[in-house]
Amino acid sequence: MSGLRVMSFNLAGGYDEHEPENAWKGSGRSQLVCDVIEDASPDLIGFQETQWPNFATFGEALTAYDSFQGPHANDPPHLFNPVFWRRERLQPRSRGGFWLSTTPECYSRSWDSACVRTATWVRLHDLANGLDFLHVNTHLDHISEQARTGGASLLNRWIANAARDGELQLLTGDFNCNPWTPEVKDAAAAGSTITDAVHRILLAAGFEDAFLRAGLRDGAASNTYHGYAGTEYDPMLHHLSWRLDWVLFRGAGLEVDVETSDIVRSHRGSLYPSDHYPVVSDLCWK
Numbered sequence: 001m002s003g004l005r006v007m008s009f010n011l012a013g014g015y016d017e018h019e020p021e022n023a024w025k026g027s028g029r030s031q032l033v034c035d036v037i038e039d040a041s042p043d044l045i046g047f048q049e050t051q052w053p054n055f056a057t058f059g060e061a062l063t064a065y066d067s068f069q070g071p072h073a074n075d076p077p078h079l080f081n082p083v084f085w086r087r088e089r090l091q092p093r094s095r096g097g098f099w100l101s102t103t104p105e106c107y108s109r110s111w112d113s114a115c116v117r118t119a120t121w122v123r124l125h126d127l128a129n130g131l132d133f134l135h136v137n138t139h140l141d142h143i144s145e146q147a148r149t150g151g152a153s154l155l156n157r158w159i160a161n162a163a164r165d166g167e168l169q170l171l172t173g174d175f176n177c178n179p180w181t182p183e184v185k186d187a188a189a190a191g192s193t194i195t196d197a198v199h200r201i202l203l204a205a206g207f208e209d210a211f212l213r214a215g216l217r218d219g220a221a222s223n224t225y226h227g228y229a230g231t232e233y234d235p236m237l238h239h240l241s242w243r244l245d246w247v248l249f250r251g252a253g254l255e256v257d258v259e260t261s262d263i264v265r266s267h268r269g270s271l272y273p274s275d276h277y278p279v280v281s282d283l284c285w286k
Contacts, residue, residue: 003259004089004126004285006210007042008172008245009033009278010139014053015077022228022275024053033273034061036266040280044124045084046137046172051077064088070097070120071107073139081137081173083122093123093132098158100138100151113147119155119173121162129286133168134159140198142176152198156205159250168285169250171207174276175199178242179209180218202248210247210281214261218243222263224277230267247281256285 011033014024024030034057037045045065047054055069065084072078085092100117101110109116119138126133136159141147155171163169179199203209216222224245226233235242243263249256259282266273 004044004128004283005040005042005280006170006172006247006283007037007040007045007278007280008048008137008174008247009037009045010048010174010245010274010276011050011054012274012276013049013077013079014051014055014057019228022272024057028268028271029273030054030057032266032268032271034058036264036273036278037062039266040264040278042280043086043089044135044170046081046120046135047084048079048081048137048139048174050080050082055082058084066092068092068095068120068122070137071099071118073116073118079139081118081120081139083120083135083137085122085124089127091125091127093125095120095122097121100140100147100154104154104158109147111147111150112144113141113151114143115141117141117147117151119158131168131285132164133170134163135170135172138171138173138175140173140176145177145197148175148177148198149201152201156202156207160205163250163252166252166254168254168256169207169252171202171248171250172246174245176244178218178244179212179246180242205250207248207250208256210249210258210283211243211261211279213258214281216261224263224279226272226275226277228272228275230265230270230272245276245279247279249283251285254285256283258283
């Protein structure tokens with residue numbers, strides 16, 4: 001079996017005029033993001049909330065990676081959910097994208113979504129084991145639960161139709177909802193098994209959550225959103241507060257193991273690489 005390190009990383013964009021202390025340029029955030037990626041050394045990255053300044057930095061700094069930006073979301077300045085892959089390990093077979101709506105082939109939104117949302121996909125050949133796999137990267141709506149569940153159902157259908165027999169299917173993204181629902185603060189501290197609708201939809205369709213498969217448990221300390229506050233952020237204050245960023249996989253009959261799954265909490269003093277922590281999972285399959 002050969003290991004594949006997969007990262008999902010919401011970058012919080014590249015302009016940040018409303019938060020100059022966290023601006024992509026000038027605050028040191030762009031260098032910190034590159035350092036975090038270099039330290040983690042992922043083979044495959046699904047980014048969310050990526051804008052042109054992010055692409056410009058990565059074009060100079062992430063020289064070991066190739067990428068596909070995918071379709072854009074919203075009016076300018078556009079947001080993208082690109083996929084990056086380490087070229088010495090992975091080779092692209094095909095690529096594309098679609099919008100999370102009832103008309104996914106064109107720029108559109110549905111289900112009372114507050115924003116236009118997209119998915120980017122790349123079919124990759126793994127030079128380490130000779131197998132192809134399908135990677136889809138997305139970002140669900142932050143307001144409408146109907147848009148999140150509609151998007152999750154569309155993602156499941158699209159992947160099921162696009163995947164080839166026996167092909168590993170990866171789904172990364174910022175899903176803007178919790179895989180568990182804390183009903184009261186005491187329950188949150190202890191952990192909970194009550195899952196959000198999006199998580200239920202995808203797991204019922206055969207996807208597995210790498211974080212849970214690695215033997216980890218959700219609780220108040222498993223949040224990936226922190227609003228640039230790190231450990232000072234109180235996850236009970238907002239619904240965007242828990243483990244929003246997931247690495248999911250569907251083995252399609254393959255033997256898949258998860259060696260590790262980590263929430264990367266790196267920071268430099270009060271400076272954080274994003275308002276989300278990136279997540280990294282090591283998958284093995286044969």
